[in-house]
Amino acid sequence: MKRYRVHGVVLGLEEPESELRPKVAKALGLSAGELLDVTLVKRSLDARGRPSWTCNVDAVTQSAVNLKGDIVEMPGLTDAPKRLFNPKKDERVVVIGAGPAGLFCAHRMAEAGLKPILLDRGEPVEIRGRHVSGLMHRGELLEDSNICFGEGGAGTWSDGKLYTRVNDTRVREVLETIVELGGPQQILVEGKPHLGTDRLVALCKAFRARLEAEGCEVRFGAFVSDFELKNGEVSAVILRDGERIECDRVVLAVGHSAREMYRWLAGYGVEMVQKPFAVGFRVEHPQTLINEIQYGKFAKLEGLPTADYRLAANFGKGDAHRGVYSFCMCPGGQVVPSPTQPGGICVNGMSHAARKGLWANSALVVSVKPEDFGSFGDVEGLGDFDGLLDGVAFQREAERRAYEAGGGGFIAPAQKLTDFKAGKPTADIRKTTYKPGVHGTDLTGLYPAFVIEHLKAALENFERTLRGFMTEDAVLIGVETRTSSPVQVVRNERYVSRTIQNLYPVGEGAGYGGGIVSAAIDGLRIAEQILEELE
Structure with missing residues (x-):
């Protein structure tokens, strides 16, 4: 055959x-x-x-x-089988963070016979959902359980995109695992598969049940506040309540908003480097408009998926290059609050599986380089640890300004897209999907001038690409700052920290991977490295 x-x-x-x-x-x-x-x-x-x-x-x-x-x-009738491991040594591995990287890392080790301990500062999804609702409807922020922190990580309340540019055979393994846990079969064949928040919540519960059945200990409300170091290795992790958990290896999968951990890692001299990221706003359009722009006269054709878009503009060359692009576009979705600390506001987008909402939203962001991190001037945190965490200081200042511009209570500052381009404040703003509410204002003071100028210039390109994008119905909501980690925890060819010899930085929070699938792949990669060494 x-x-x-x-x-x-x-x-x-x-x-x-x-x-x-x-x-x-x-x-x-x-x-x-x-x-x-x-x-x-x-x-x-x-x-x-x-x-x-x-x-x-x-x-x-x-x-x-x-x-x-x-x-x-094709070379054969079956795909290459997943590698099986038979560890000869049983070690205690602590995985910090129950996002995609931590979940898939723990799962890979547990199915091979190890008994990892999975710790997360947040709560399981059924409790976390109530906390997210409290933030959306009543402005009640819990710093350990919110859009960013808790079971499933920041991707749980998102559009649940499952496509990635990573060319790795593990992509299929990740998707098949999701299907085994109850995800739809169609993600195995769709060119741009997605899950939606409603499916992600159910999948997190199923993943937890599988991990526990495999012998993994899963603990929530377990904030790791310190390491106990001995001979250049972590001998125990210390929880905020003082509990000490001995370990042989630690997988650090904390997500891109774990700012407290960045600080104490820097205090221990763990090798990290500044990393570029992107900031901007989230723009909301009527979904019918996006459908019409993308599909034209066929927009009402039966069977068409809800339309999305992808935009990019580039300015300058070499070291002077600056990119402006859409990010995490959510068809039929809503804009959600994603702060993790009081006194600051940032936003994100999410969609349900059906993508049947009336509004489309996407981040429009401008690339920010380490040499830009001081652009706000002398702000809190700038220069700490010889400037290593200046990216965090940049993010926090934008979030602080947004909070003040919105008037507090996690009300978001907003501006009509046309007013933003024209340079005039918006006084009368329509209702948006952002549940805490928006306040019409001028967004230009929330970022240094280079961010605003490049975004305004890019809007001309975007209008040429999507005719009708610049409409009175489009609203910018601020600010989007958590596109990726502002630092990278440096690791060697064994995926181990170059400073602490049994610490494995993994996933988006450590500066590796971006999105559900790429973070999951990085978690699998680290698990396989550990299992290979234990064989």
Whole structure:
């Protein structure tokens, strides 16, 4: 038997998947009956002209076919099996953080027979959900349980995007694990798979149950406040309530907002470096407008997914380059508060699985380099640890200014997109999906001039790309500052800290990976390194 992959098979929105068989047979020059098996591998929407699905399909047949540019012979009938580990030594591994990196790292070790301890400062999703609701509806912030902290990490209350640019065989493993836990089968074939917050909450519960069944100890409300060091290694982690947990290795998977941990790691001299990130605002449009811009006269066609967009503009070259781009676009979603400390406000976006909301939102952000971190002037935290955490100081100052501009209570400052471009304040602002409420104002004072100027310049490019993007109905809501970690915890080729020999920095919070899947892959990578050493 031979297996072939046929690229670019077109399937109409109204056509059932069963129509792939005759289409693939025709492409291979065979009859439909000669195909022993037909499997949809990937499908992506092509919205040029009348929208349709472009599919990659695997076909198994006894017959040899003539290979063409869109047909390739696959090497085997099955994917490479996942590597199995048999650790000869049982060590106590503590994983700090129950986001994607920590969850998948703990799972990989537990299924191999280790008994890791998974600690998270936040709460399980069923409790965390009430705390998130309290923040959204009553302005009640709990610093350890919110949009950023708690079971599942910051991605739990998001759009749940599962696509990544990382080219790694573990991508499939991550997606298959999600399906095993109750995720939809379609994520295995969609070109841009997503889950939505409603599915993510259920998946977190299922993941926790699996970890506990595998022998992993999962603990919430467990804020790690210190390490006990001996001979250059962590011998125990110390919780805020004073509890001491002995360990042989520590996986640090704390997420991109763990500012307290960055400070005490810096205090221990753990090698870290400043890292670029991006800041800006979240823009909200009517979803019907985005659908019409993207699909034109076909916008109301049955079966079309809710439209999204991706925008980018580049200015300057070399060291002077500055990028402006959309980030974490949420079709049919809402804007949510994501602060983790009092006196500051930042926002994010989320969608449910169906993406049926009336509004679309996305971050519009400008790249910020380490040499920009002092652009606010002398602000709190600037220069601490020889400037290592200046990126954190930059973020906090923008969040502080936003909080003051909104008038407190996590009310967000907002401005019509057209007013922002024209340089005039917005006094009368429409209601948005941001539940704590918005206050119409002038956003230009929330960032240094280079951020505002580059964003205004990029809006001209964005309007040329998406005609109608610059509309009176579009509202900017501030501020978006947590696009990624402002530092990277340096690690060696064994994925271990170059300072503490049994500390494994992992995922987005350590400056590796960005998004659910890439963080999960990094967690798997660290787990496999540990298991390999224990074999």
